[in-house]
Amino acid sequence: MRTVLSVLVRNSAGVLSHVSGLFTRRGYNIDSLSVGETEDATKSIITLVVSEEEEMVRQIEKQLYKLVDVLEIRELTGEDALKRELVLLTVKSSRETRHELLTLINVFKARVVDMSESEIMIEMVANPRRISGFLRAFSEFGIIEMARTGTIALPFPASG
Amino acid sequence: MAKNNNNQGSSAKTSATRTEKTVLTKSGAEVLIDTVLANKIDSCWGYPGGAILPFYDAMYGSNLKHYLVRHEQAAAHAAEGFAKATGKVGMCIATSGPGATNLVTGITDAKMDSVPILALTGQVATTAIGTDAFQECDIYGITIPITKYNALIRYADEVADITETAIRVAQSGRPGPVLIDFPKDIQVAHTARLKPGKLPIPPRHYEKPPVVGDLARLADAINRARAPLLYVGGGAIHSGAYANLIKLAEKAQIPVVSTLMGLGAFPGTHDLSLGMLGMHGMAYANKAVQECDLLISAGARYDDRVATDKSDFASQALRAHIDVDQAEINKRVKVDFYIAGDLNDVIAELIPKVKQVKERAWVTFCRDLKAANPLRFNKNGSFIKPQQLIYRLWQKTRGEAIISTDVGQHQMWAAQYYAFNGPRQWLTSGGLGTMGFGFPAALGAKIGCPEKDVVVISGDGSFQMNMQELATARMYNIPVKIIVFNNGFLGMVRQWQELFYENRFSSSDMDYNPDFAKLCAAFDIPAKRITADHEVEEALDFLLNTKDVCLIEVAIPREEKVYPMVSSGTGYREMVDFDSSKEAGDEVKIIPNEPAARDGYVTRGKK
Numbered sequence: 001m002r003t004v005l006s007v008l009v010r011n012s013a014g015v016l017s018h019v020s021g022l023f024t025r026r027g028y029n030i031d032s033l034s035v036g037e038t039e040d041a042t043k044s045i046i047t048l049v050v051s052e053e054e055e056m057v058r059q060i061e062k063q064l065y066k067l068v069d070v071l072e073i074r075e076l077t078g079e080d081a082l083k084r085e086l087v088l089l090t091v092k093s094s095r096e097t098r099h100e101l102l103t104l105i106n107v108f109k110a111r112v113v114d115m116s117e118s119e120i121m122i123e124m125v126a127n128p129r130r131i132s133g134f135l136r137a138f139s140e141f142g143i144i145e146m147a148r149t150g151t152i153a154l155p156f157p158a159s160g
Numbered sequence: 161m162a163k164n165n166n167n168q169g170s171s172a173k174t175s176a177t178r179t180e181k182t183v184l185t186k187s188g189a190e191v192l193i194d195t196v197l198a199n200k201i202d203s204c205w206g207y208p209g210g211a212i213l214p215f216y217d218a219m220y221g222s223n224l225k226h227y228l229v230r231h232e233q234a235a236a237h238a239a240e241g242f243a244k245a246t247g248k249v250g251m252c253i254a255t256s257g258p259g260a261t262n263l264v265t266g267i268t269d270a271k272m273d274s275v276p277i278l279a280l281t282g283q284v285a286t287t288a289i290g291t292d293a294f295q296e297c298d299i300y301g302i303t304i305p306i307t308k309y310n311a312l313i314r315y316a317d318e319v320a321d322i323t324e325t326a327i328r329v330a331q332s333g334r335p336g337p338v339l340i341d342f343p344k345d346i347q348v349a350h351t352a353r354l355k356p357g358k359l360p361i362p363p364r365h366y367e368k369p370p371v372v373g374d375l376a377r378l379a380d381a382i383n384r385a386r387a388p389l390l391y392v393g394g395g396a397i398h399s400g401a402y403a404n405l406i407k408l409a410e411k412a413q414i415p416v417v418s419t420l421m422g423l424g425a426f427p428g429t430h431d432l433s434l435g436m437l438g439m440h441g442m443a444y445a446n447k448a449v450q451e452c453d454l455l456i457s458a459g460a461r462y463d464d465r466v467a468t469d470k471s472d473f474a475s476q477a478l479r480a481h482i483d484v485d486q487a488e489i490n491k492r493v494k495v496d497f498y499i500a501g502d503l504n505d506v507i508a509e510l511i512p513k514v515k516q517v518k519e520r521a522w523v524t525f526c527r528d529l530k531a532a533n534p535l536r537f538n539k540n541g542s543f544i545k546p547q548q549l550i551y552r553l554w555q556k557t558r559g560e561a562i563i564s565t566d567v568g569q570h571q572m573w574a575a576q577y578y579a580f581n582g583p584r585q586w587l588t589s590g591g592l593g594t595m596g597f598g599f600p601a602a603l604g605a606k607i608g609c610p611e612k613d614v615v616v617i618s619g620d621g622s623f624q625m626n627m628q629e630l631a632t633a634r635m636y637n638i639p640v641k642i643i644v645f646n647n648g649f650l651g652m653v654r655q656w657q658e659l660f661y662e663n664r665f666s667s668s669d670m671d672y673n674p675d676f677a678k679l680c681a682a683f684d685i686p687a688k689r690i691t692a693d694h695e696v697e698e699a700l701d702f703l704l705n706t707k708d709v710c711l712i713e714v715a716i717p718r719e720e721k722v723y724p725m726v727s728s729g730t731g732y733r734e735m736v737d738f739d740s741s742k743e744a745g746d747e748v749k750i751i752p753n754e755p756a757a758r759d760g761y762v763t764r765g766k767k
């Protein structure tokens with residue numbers, strides 16, 4: 001089961017070592033980790049995607065909460081949170097495939113960043129599931145290089 | 161003339177400015193010393209070196225008393241021994257690089273056994289950090305997984321806050337070690353921030369945690385239970401739950417088993433005490449776990465030496481878990497319900513909610529279990545039996561001594577045959593199993609509790625891991641009493657090799673051990689070596705009556721084993737008890753948890 005944990009932390013020098021070290025030391029499986037500043041420059045959010053059973057996720061939360069730099073932990077797995085990843089991709093292209101590639105890019109609402117005789121560079125921002133679908137669709141053309149961020153997430157504003 | 165006057169005038173002005181400055185600011189080292197003293201830490205153990213020299217200079221003539229050890233590992237263990245015996249924070253100091261890394265074993269030990277110690281390490285100057293400078297090492301990075309809190313001080317202005325934070329975190333909730341890495345230039349840099357302000361971390365790390373969970377359900381479960389059993393661990397000692405545990409157990413008539421770390425949390429000779437459970441626990445304790453219908457774990461963590469088979473540990477019973485550390489709940493063994501919070505608070509709230517019980521058939525059943533399953537060993541000619549010697553030591557010290565052990569067979573015999581009257585008498589490395597812990601820990605304990613007898617129980621293997629501290633004991637005249645059981649083997653390793661590796665004694669033979677009495681003579685420490693049964697009485701008297709640090713080396717048979725034994729990964733059903741017919745000699749039976757046993761043998765009054 002994939003769980004998205006949004007961990008608000010104090011911006012201290014060793015905070016990332018403390019959090020990532022906890023995962024290696026206790027053998028928790030982690031799909032992605034992304035870290036960046038928040039609206040408050042003294043705080044960052046570490047977004048973790050973990051593949052563990054429910055009970056283990058609870059254990060991970062409790063262990064994280066023991067770290068002195070951790071201020072708050074929110075689970076943002078469900079529908080009430082927005083999740084996004086960014087992927088950058090360079091794909092082989094030729095006169096014969098270019099049209100099909102551009103159609104696909106359009107279908108996925110991705111964006112062409114650069115182009116040469118033999119390659120197209122694409123960027124796409126979407127939820128992790130769509131990013132995976134996008135990568136599958138392009139793999140048959142021959143992916144030359146790919147870089148993908150981890151998931152970041154925020155809860156939707158409360159309705160009403 | 162005029163020129164001279166001018167000079168005098170200007171020098172007078174300079175000195176006035178300097179005086180003013182020393183009032184307003186202090187060096188980082190001085191602020192750190194002030195902050196630890198303000199927290200009532202007035203002694204520390206350590207070893208100087210280049211990167212910590214400014215701190216040692218500031219300590220010179222201060223009120224922080226320093227004990228010089230002979231190896232930094234011993235400084236960390238001495239701080240642990242002090243902390244375990246007193247409940248206060250122990251402090252140890254080392255220089256950067258090798259000094260700092262030598263503390264790592266002790267810090268890890270303190271993490272595993274939840275001991276509040278403050279480790280202070282020197283670090284190369286901030287300008288040199290990251291350049292692979294002489295004796296530079298990333299002790300901050302190294303100690304991330306083994307501390308509750310650690311920090312590298314970057315500015316002198318941070319010293320007071322970081323030191324205060326470290327000390328508060330070490331003691332709060334589930335205690336543990338903290339480390340401050342202190343660069344050499346910051347030790348001498350001056351700051352006007354002499355006192356801590358608002359601490360930079362969330363209050364949950366230094367304030368007492370609230371009680372949350374199913375307290376009413378636990379009271380109800382106790383009131384309904386036919387066969388309730390308390391399973392107490394080290395947390396019961398940290399929270400000071402001794403008096404309330406007795407009240408609860410007596411009011412509801414609940415027998416008590418203890419983990420290795422929990423020994424002394426409940427009086428060992430109390431009618432309701434069933435002694436230690438687990439891998440080398442009493443057969444009666446383990447059998448009670450298999451028979452109870454409600455297991456209340458109190459400050460214990462279902463570890464693999466207790467819940468040896470996690471799928472079959474009191475699986476017939478309703479299991480409740482009380483712990484100050486929420487992360488321990490459902491970590492290894494799933495429980496039916498829990499209460500998170502300070503154990504003493506929880507028990508205090510629980511007592512008025514449980515019904516007074518006069519007598520339970522279950523308590524009688526447990527009493528019969530005790531009588532039917534004593535500890536046993538064979539007496540064979542004039543060989544000294546370590547079990548009997550420890551039992552005799554217990555009688556002679558009326559169960560009141562502080563016992564500090566190393567790791568191995570002697571540790572298990574001590575845990576089995578010395579029934580502790582109360583908490584903070586039992587110093588042992590439980591979680592990490594650190595050989596070399598016992599002797600330096602005893603030094604720390606004796607400094608913390610000078611009025612108590614402090615006895616080291618060690619083995620020939622373990623003692624050699626920190627025997628250089630004989631010099632420290634001699635230097636400060638710290639009168640700990642040392643027993644070294646010598647079987648010329650790593651006894652516990654030998655036991656496993658005999659039972660599980662078909663007698664292939666691979667590297668467990670300690671041939672060429674020193675003559676321990678001669679070794680002591682080199683340090684001007686009185687010592688005796690005994691080899692026969694009839695010498696035990698006199699040797700123990702020598703040990704207990706010598707006013708100085710002293711040692712007895714006790715030759716014991718190499719074949720002696722620790723029983724009962726539950727192998728790793730198997731359940732209590734497969735517990736193997738002593739079989740007298742397989743050994744030479746005649747069987748001796750002892751129940752150290754019998755109330756009458758101790759008082760029948762009093763030979764020595766209080767000092």
